[in-house]
Amino acid sequence: MATQPPTASTTPSLLALQSARKSYNVGLASEVEVLHGIDLQLQAGEFVALVGPSGSGKSTLLNILGLLEPMTAGRYCLQGQETSQLSDEGLTLLRRQALGFVFQFHHLLPAFTALENVTLPALMAHGVVTGQDKARATELLKAVGLAQALHKKPSELSGxxxxxxxxxxxxxxxxxxxxxxxxxxxxxxxxxxxxxTLLRDIHASQGTAFLIVTHDPRMAERCDRLVEVVDGLIARDTHTPHP
Structure with missing residues (x-):
């Protein structure tokens, strides 16, 4: 049975997932269910690790939370919006407004400079990059320690x-x-x-919430909350004590 976090908040949830199920067709007359009714809530400003063995359903859960694929059944509210009621255009807009994504593989465009890669979301959203967009991107690159790399391409940067x-x-x-x-x-x-350390600094300075999938137990222990998925169910959901 899943355990609930030891503390609860009375503020509205940043996201609330209820009875989420996900199945995939594997043949003409059969399907496999990989999520078996998951309930999960995140509050604004949380710093959460999502862990579990390979094949447990972590990536599928993350894709659902990221509005990258739909559930088979269940209810998902993000920033108070019931996502099942939204059109594809509405989902794209909500994803763009509410979520940021960081992947294991950087997915940087090799022909673009660091600054151009960071302004890419503005270009995709509006078809143009404004001076304000460039200023914001420059500020962020300086904040992450890349003030000297604004005009370098990915091939000129370390991993x-x-x-x-x-x-x-x-x-x-x-x-x-x-x-x-x-x-x-x-x-x-x-x-x-x-x-x-950079992610933790951003969390502390900006109040951004993070949900981090990781196989590294050392990283998971340094998060404030740990959610463990096993066989398509939440097996553990606890706050992590820090010294």
């Missing part, structure tokens, strides 16, 4: 530096929640520690 660019890109539209899928999984130990 850790590329991930910092990806983090800046995820934050450029000031989302209340960042979903991070193994954000240090491709980095060496030192770079991993630096990137994780």
């Amino acid at each position: 850790g530096m590329q991930q910092r660019v990806a983090i800046a890109r995820a934050l450029v539209h000031q989302p209340p929640l960042v979903l991070a899928d193994e954000p240090t999984g491709n980095l060496d130990t030192q770079a991993s520690q630096e990137v994780f």
Whole structure:
């Protein structure tokens, strides 16, 4: 049975997932259910680790929370909006407003500079990059320690530096929640520690909520809350004590 976090908030949830189920067709007359009725709430400003063995359903859950794929059944409210009532255009707009994404692979455009990669969401949303967009991107790149790399392309940056660019890109539209899928999984130990420390600093300074999928127990222990998914169900949901 899943355990609830030891404390609860009376403020509205940033996201609320109720009885989420997800099935995939595997043949003409059969399907496999990978999520079996998940309930999950996140409050504004939380810093949460999502853990579990391979094949447990973590990535599917993250895709649903990121509005990247629909549930088979259940209810999902993000920033108070019932997502099942939204059109594709409405889902795209909500995703753009409410969520930032950081992935294990940086997905930077190789022909673009760091600054251009960070302003890409504005270009995609509005078809133009304004001076204000560039100023915001520049501020973020400086904040993540890349003041000297604004005009460098990804091939000129280390893996850790590329991930910092990806983090800046995820934050450029000031989302209340960042979903991070193994954000240090491709980095060496030192770079991993630096990137994780950066995420914690952003959380502390800006109040951004983070949900981080990780296989690294050391990273999970440094988060404030740990949600463990096993066999398509939440097996544990606890706050993590810190010294």
